[in-house]
Amino acid sequence: MTLHCSCSVTPLSALSYSGNSNNPVANMGFFTSISRSRAPCTVWKLTARNFSVLSIHTGRMLPRKSLQVRSVASPSETVLGFEEMVSGTQRKYYMLGGKGGVGKTSCAASLAVKFANNGHPTIVVSTDPAHSLSDSFDQDLRGGTLVPVDGLDYPLFALEINPEKAREEFRSVSQKNGGTGVKDFMDSMGLGMLADQLGELKLGELLDTPPPGLDEAIAISKVMQFVESPEYSMFTRIVFDTAPTGHTLRLLSLPDFLDASIGKILKLRKKIASATSAIKSVFGQEETKQDASDKLEKLRERMIKVRELFRNADSTEFVIVTIPTVMAISESSRLSASLKKENVPVRRLIVNQVLPPSASDCKFCAMKRKDQLRALDMIQNDPELEGLKIIQAPLVDVEIRGVPALKFMAEMVWK
């Protein structure tokens, strides 16, 4: 870990500290100047965990206000290359996400190919409503179940979950109960008089017009069903090709929303059921209605698991994919900030479709590359993106399609 310190009362613009940043005091770390030529003898001793610093020269503490210290995860120190991703047989999940069209599917598919070729039985999953795994592998992988991918020596399976279909299953919970809204749903459970009280839970909205992200949440929860079943325990790497940024962000906050909505409604139902024997008998007689609430409870439990999975740094990593344009990088920065806020582990940023320096005197290429370099520069100065391992992948002159092309892409990206 590298810490950067800037101090307004010294001639130094930046100081660096290398050592155990978790406990710099015990480590007796020192800030030393990065630029020795600017301040040859300046050494700052760490005297407290809050990084107040003492000048060895003057023996005086530097005014706290003058100090700004921030930690910078130095990629080479904290994020290793593909060896780190491939090592170990414990199951790991990689989620690739970013703006539409930047190359999420190509990167996800190429990572899955590389995992498989390195001996990991792998599943690549698409939860993007507009699937493109089949196009990317140039094979028919539709069907909503695990389909083996041809052309590899080791097991690679693809799973395209149809979010619409998954949602229909969920919607049928309300329809089975003879209505479309929360009022009917509650009526069918013998709790019609309480429907008004539940207005603020927005469950009616949830059942009738699902919030954006629900499709994907249900799709991911279906994937969890698959991967948790013992017959699929052999798979040690699961790669997700997720929907574009907006969906991903909403998906992250959705489990909490669902947890609150469904959790509250089920709690209320239990409370009333135990208090009123008449209502109790309604539940007792109506098996399908019990089924409905069981289904909701199961969905809630799976949502909690999805939420935990997204946040588990030991098993999961979210890889942001972008391209070198101001718009894509700005969106990646927002995505990174939101993921950090939600405690989702992010360590790598793939900058795809970077133009290599042109040997010819193509003016368009030169202008385009200059434009890309400006965008790449933005990454260095973006506080939300700094610290991520930047992986640049060149724009190639053919479409990435089919297993051989994906193998080629994997060699460029996953090193």
Ligand SMILES: Nc1ncnc2c1ncn2[C@@H]1O[C@H](COP(=O)(O)OP(=O)(O)OP(=O)(O)O)[C@@H](O)[C@H]1O
């Ligand atoms: N480095 C690259 N060089 C050349 N073409 C590329 C590169 N990366 C991706 N492509 C091509 O760009 C197109 C879009 O890629 P891809 O489908 O992977 O993007 P995506 O982000 O998953 O898109 P969507 O958001 O629509 O799902 C594809 O035709 C793919 O072959």
